[in-house]
Amino acid sequence: MNTSSVILDxxxxxxxxxxxIKGVSLEVKKGELVVFVGPSGCGKSTxxxxxxxxxxxxxGRIDIAGENVTYAHPSKRGVAxxxxxxxxxxxxxxxxxxxxxxxxxxxxxxxxKLKVRAVAETLQLGHLLHRLPKALSGGQRQRVAIGRAMxxxxxxxxxxxxxxxxxxxLRGQMRVEIAGLHARLGATSVYVTHDQVExxxxxxxxxxxxxxxxxxxxxxxxxxxxxxxxxxxxxxxxPGMNILPATLAGAERDQVxxxxxxxxxxxxxxxxxxxxxxxxxxxxxxxxxxxTTAGKGQLSGYVNLIERLGGETFAYIxxxxxxxxxxxxxxxxxxxxxxxxxxxxxxxGQRAHLFGADGLAxxxxxxxxxxx
Amino acid sequence: MSGASIYASxxxxxxxxxxxxxxxxxxxxxxxxxxxxxxxxxARLQDQLGDAHFIGWSNYAGMWSDATFRKxxxxxxxxxxxxxxxxxxxxxxxxxxxxxxxxxxxxxxTAFYLPSILGGSVAIAVVWRFVFAGDGLVNQxxxxxxxGGVNWLGEPSTAMFSIILLRLWQFGSAMVVFLxxxxxxxxxxxxxxxxxxxxxxxxxxxxxxxxxxxxxxxNFIMQIVxxxxxxxxxxxxxxxxxxxxxxxxxxxxxxxxxxxxxxxYSSALSWVLFVIIALFTALAFWSQRFWVFYAQERSDKGxx
Amino acid sequence: xxxxxxxxxxxxxxxxxxxxxxGLLIGIGFLMLYPLFWMIGGAFKNNxxxxxxPGFIPAHPTTDGFTKGWKTxxxxxxxxxxxxxxxxxxxxxxxxxxxxxxxxxxxxxxxIPGRKLLFALLMATVLLPKSVLLIPQYLxxxxxxxxxxxxxLYIPQAxxxxxxxxxxxxxxxxxxxxDMEEAAVMDGCNSFQVLTLIVCPVILPAIISVALFQFMWSxxxxxxxxxxxxxxxxxxxxxxxxxSIDVTEATSWxxxxxxxxxxxxxxxxxxFVAQKYFVEGVTSGAVKG
Numbered sequence: 001m002n003t004s005s006v007i008l009d010x011x012x013x014x015x016x017x018x019x020x021i022k023g024v025s026l027e028v029k030k031g032e033l034v035v036f037v038g039p040s041g042c043g044k045s046t047x048x049x050x051x052x053x054x055x056x057x058x059x060g061r062i063d064i065a066g067e068n069v070t071y072a073h074p075s076k077r078g079v080a081x082x083x084x085x086x087x088x089x090x091x092x093x094x095x096x097x098x099x100x101x102x103x104x105x106x107x108x109x110x111x112x113k114l115k116v117r118a119v120a121e122t123l124q125l126g127h128l129l130h131r132l133p134k135a136l137s138g139g140q141r142q143r144v145a146i147g148r149a150m151x152x153x154x155x156x157x158x159x160x161x162x163x164x165x166x167x168x169x170l171r172g173q174m175r176v177e178i179a180g181l182h183a184r185l186g187a188t189s190v191y192v193t194h195d196q197v198e199x200x201x202x203x204x205x206x207x208x209x210x211x212x213x214x215x216x217x218x219x220x221x222x223x224x225x226x227x228x229x230x231x232x233x234x235x236x237x238x239p240g241m242n243i244l245p246a247t248l249a250g251a252e253r254d255q256v257x258x259x260x261x262x263x264x265x266x267x268x269x270x271x272x273x274x275x276x277x278x279x280x281x282x283x284x285x286x287x288x289x290x291x292t293t294a295g296k297g298q299l300s301g302y303v304n305l306i307e308r309l310g311g312e313t314f315a316y317i318x319x320x321x322x323x324x325x326x327x328x329x330x331x332x333x334x335x336x337x338x339x340x341x342x343x344x345x346x347x348x349g350q351r352a353h354l355f356g357a358d359g360l361a362x363x364x365x366x367x368x369x370x371x372x
Numbered sequence: 373m374s375g376a377s378i379y380a381s382x383x384x385x386x387x388x389x390x391x392x393x394x395x396x397x398x399x400x401x402x403x404x405x406x407x408x409x410x411x412x413x414x415a416r417l418q419d420q421l422g423d424a425h426f427i428g429w430s431n432y433a434g435m436w437s438d439a440t441f442r443k444x445x446x447x448x449x450x451x452x453x454x455x456x457x458x459x460x461x462x463x464x465x466x467x468x469x470x471x472x473x474x475x476x477x478x479x480x481x482t483a484f485y486l487p488s489i490l491g492g493s494v495a496i497a498v499v500w501r502f503v504f505a506g507d508g509l510v511n512q513x514x515x516x517x518x519x520g521g522v523n524w525l526g527e528p529s530t531a532m533f534s535i536i537l538l539r540l541w542q543f544g545s546a547m548v549v550f551l552x553x554x555x556x557x558x559x560x561x562x563x564x565x566x567x568x569x570x571x572x573x574x575x576x577x578x579x580x581x582x583x584x585x586x587x588x589x590x591n592f593i594m595q596i597v598x599x600x601x602x603x604x605x606x607x608x609x610x611x612x613x614x615x616x617x618x619x620x621x622x623x624x625x626x627x628x629x630x631x632x633x634x635x636x637y638s639s640a641l642s643w644v645l646f647v648i649i650a651l652f653t654a655l656a657f658w659s660q661r662f663w664v665f666y667a668q669e670r671s672d673k674g675x676x
Numbered sequence: 677x678x679x680x681x682x683x684x685x686x687x688x689x690x691x692x693x694x695x696x697x698x699g700l701l702i703g704i705g706f707l708m709l710y711p712l713f714w715m716i717g718g719a720f721k722n723n724x725x726x727x728x729x730p731g732f733i734p735a736h737p738t739t740d741g742f743t744k745g746w747k748t749x750x751x752x753x754x755x756x757x758x759x760x761x762x763x764x765x766x767x768x769x770x771x772x773x774x775x776x777x778x779x780x781x782x783x784x785x786x787x788i789p790g791r792k793l794l795f796a797l798l799m800a801t802v803l804l805p806k807s808v809l810l811i812p813q814y815l816x817x818x819x820x821x822x823x824x825x826x827x828x829l830y831i832p833q834a835x836x837x838x839x840x841x842x843x844x845x846x847x848x849x850x851x852x853x854x855d856m857e858e859a860a861v862m863d864g865c866n867s868f869q870v871l872t873l874i875v876c877p878v879i880l881p882a883i884i885s886v887a888l889f890q891f892m893w894s895x896x897x898x899x900x901x902x903x904x905x906x907x908x909x910x911x912x913x914x915x916x917x918x919x920s921i922d923v924t925e926a927t928s929w930x931x932x933x934x935x936x937x938x939x940x941x942x943x944x945x946x947x948f949v950a951q952k953y954f955v956e957g958v959t960s961g962a963v964k965g
Contacts, residue, residue, distance in 0.1 A: 054858050055377045074378070075864035087855035091877040101863035148859075378861045378870075379854075385786025388867075389794060392779040392842065395835020400801055403812035410811060421815065466704070469697055482951055483705045486712075489947055489954065493896040494914040495936035498921055499715045502929060509714055512730035541708060548955050593803070601805050604898045608918060625807045630903060635811055642808040649805050 005030045005156055005188040006051060011060035013046055020046050022212040033182050033189045037199040038209035045160060047209065048192045052081050052158050065155040080149035081158040084165065086141045088133040095129040098147045119151045138166050142174055159191040163198065175201060196236055208232050230359040233283050239314060242327035244282040248274055256354065258282060261321035265298045267349045269363040274356060283353030286314065286330035289345045297344035303337060317343060411640035417633035424636065431640035443616045444624045451620060452599040455539040460591055463543040467550035481551065488544035497608035504534045528617030531610050535618050538605045546591045553587030585664045593656055600649050621645050719934035726929050741930030748916065749923045750908055754935060761912040765894040768830040772841060772890045773883055779836040780845035781871050801839035814903055828904045841886045848882035849875065885953045888946060895943050913939045
């Protein structure tokens with residue numbers, strides 16, 4: 001059996017000479033929910049529109065469900081899309097909106113009615129079928145938009161930032177609904193968002209895009225634990241990874257030593273093929289730093305600002321001797337700490353990251369056992 | 373435009389605008405050029421076109437010695453220069469008065485707008501003729517007030533006045549456009565001006581008028597173009613008289629062609645009218661940069 | 677205290693302001709609409725009364741004007757002229773709407789070679805005086821053998837010749853988000869289905885505006901029928917009215933006023949029923965642009 005649902009092969013797209021997608025190859029497996037994430041202008045929406053058939057690639061090939069659909073009409077490639085603005089037809093009732101594609105296909109009215117009812121029940125829209133979109137709440141419109149996609153029983157669902165028009169509380173709720181729906185239907189989905197929390201929580205696989213290229217693709221925790229480069233490292237995770245400048249002092253078989261403004265730091269690492277003296281970036285997630293007593297930690301500095309969120313506390317610490325902005329450390333909710341306190345920080349070497357001057361990750365941790 | 377490939381098909385796009393392209397060539401471009409060529413001939417309505425001769429610029433040269441043309445040209449300019457500014461000023465004034473949250477304001481807007489919808493009709497022209505007739509409405513009122521009647525349509529100056537009044541009566545469409553422009557001016561600008569201590573009159577000159585200039589420009593162009601083309605009113609009310617005092621150029625163009633059958637001369641007159649309108653529009657567009665204030669840069673919307 | 681009295685006076689300022697505005701509006705409104713009231717009143721008066729007093733409420737209402745006017749001085753009743761008008765106006769409105777919507781869709785959405793130039797030409801047709809086209813068009817239609825038929829009056833409308841209407845619809849279409857049309861394409865529509873099933877229903881207000889304006893303008897049109905129609909049996913109302921003042925003006929004002937009322941009635945009724953579409957139509961071109 002073919003387990004791939006969408007295959008992109010060296011797809012490029014340029015608009016009037018400007019390259020927006022610069023050769024993207026990607027495979028989406030059947031039943032997977034893949035999230036495209038990246039800063040605005042990274043090409044994630046264009047990539048989705050290429051899969052949808054709303055744009056035609058400048059070069060490359062797109063296969064959906066085993067068929068080459070590179071130049072196929074959007075309605076003939078087994079995809080359905082949920083638009084950011086929902087794009088509901090304002091002059092049609094919920095029922096007509098959901099059934100529109102079937103009507104165009106020429107399906108008998110009775111059959112359309114049955115299918116629309118079934119979809120509406122799944123989405124708890126049954127009581128709203130005769131309303132016009134303007135009489136619906138944001139969440140309801142969202143569900144109609146999803147229903148319109150579902151009724152066509154597509155091979156692939158496409159979501160273009162579907163939650164960005166909702167307010168914060170509803171967004172969380174709809175996120176859970178979409179995740180639940182995906183779990184129930186097991187439908188292959190491609191989902192675009194600029195919100196990395198959405199990406200982390202929903203995705204089976206995240207594709208991080210930047211400047212029209214894939215920076216890294218993989219399961220959310222894989223990207224979080226082993227970012228392939230500085231871009232992914234800083235883009236995934238909230239608050240973001242702290243980056244400190246350092247130079248490589250020496251490398252042994254399973255350990256590297258870097259020199260920072262506060263002296264040498266040794267990290268367990270293998271296969272880091274770099275020359276001594278090279279400029280590197282040391283990446284430290286807020287939770288891979290912890291408070292310790294004087295003399296024990298590798299870094300020290302002064303507390304700049306404290307954000308208490310209840311369950312956890314983020315401390316902004318200005319490191320001694322560094323030009324860099326304060327680093328963020330994640331601490332316990334009721335940690336005893338005050339602004340201007342001097343603190344000493346211990347680094348969890350297993351979870352520290354090193355990046356070369358080209359931004360690529362250097363080597364990997366010898367013990368690949370995952371830790372919570 | 374948006375880069376959506378669903379609209380990238382040039383062939384489909386060309387198909388949609390094909391009616392316009394064909395219609396433009398057949399009913400606009402061709403007649404436009406043909407009328408210029410005709411204006412260089414002595415073509416007559418009753419003869420075959422083949423019998424016409426090229427006479428060069430004679431039709432144009434002949435105009436300067438044609439007293440009727442000189443009269444008509446003068447009357448036309450007078451009519452346009454009086455009606456356009458007055459109509460715009462009146463429309464703006466009433467729009468400002470109407471731009472106020474009061475009960476029943478919509479009713480007044482309707483009432484003031486109505487004449488500009490009906491005003492071009494023959495029926496209204498007929499009523500106008502009765503209103504200003506010797507024993508018509510206006511004179512009846514004057515008699516009632518003990519003033520002797522005026523022969524409105526019989527005297528050159530008062531006949532022109534009646535025609536001008538009919539045009540001013542139709543200030544409603546310009547007013548509605550002004551009103552929409554006024555509504556588009558954000559309320560907080562006035563609140564800010566209030567806090568700065570600007571008087572109402574000053575606010576009008578410093579805020580309302582500058583922000584209204586795009587709308588004023590639109591109205592100005594439309595009014596100029598329409599006023600130069602007025603036909604129904606004078607044709608039905610005065611027939612161009614007395615003594616050609618309301619003989620606007622469009623009337624002369626019509627009569628030269630369809631009453632005196634001088635197609636060549638009439639075409640030449642129509643080209644003169646066209647050049648006049650074109651000059652005024654070009655002048656307005658050119659002067660735009662000095663007095664029309666656009667709040668936003670105007671760029672094509674859409675795109676990703 | 678003087679400050680207190682100023683204060684007291686100031687307190688009433690909004691009221692005074694409203695009073696002045698209402699006074700001004702009522703005064704001007706009455707003056708403006710008086711000719712219309714007088715026309716309607718006069719239609720129900722006898723001729724003697726029309727000349728006797730300038731008031732508009734008839735002392736002895738009579739429908740004489742209507743019954744006599746309806747017969748007209750010709751061999752046809754006014755019904756013929758009303759019917760003739762509709763024979764011109766209805767095809768004209770339908771053709772205008774269809775052609776304007778189609779052409780506007782092309783301009784508003786599609787990548788067309790030379791789009792800027794074509795759009796400039798479209799706008800130029802709005803400003804071009806009609807009289808410069810009049811004679812060649814007349815000669816052209818004479819060649820077609822269309823004189824004394826209604827064809828010259830509405831066939832050109834099948835080709836989106838009124839740039840104003842096309843422009844108005846373009847403005848409306850451009851204000852629509854493209855998403856909806858893309859969704860329709862994904863649902864299987866071709867561009868013509870997108871236009872008829874999605875775009876047209878959504879821009880219906882603009883379409884109604886165009887239809888209403890074209891209806892009014894065509895009802896009012898006088899010069900075109902004057903040139904092209906020569907047999908009285910084909911005259912629309914506009915020509916019939918002009919003819920009747922030439923024939924019976926001196927005597928029967930009430931008949932002419934009554935027929936004027938009838939001539940204006942369709943426009944009047946439509947205006948009051950659908951005035952919001954007129955306002956939308958006339959303003960969208962000027963303000964949105």
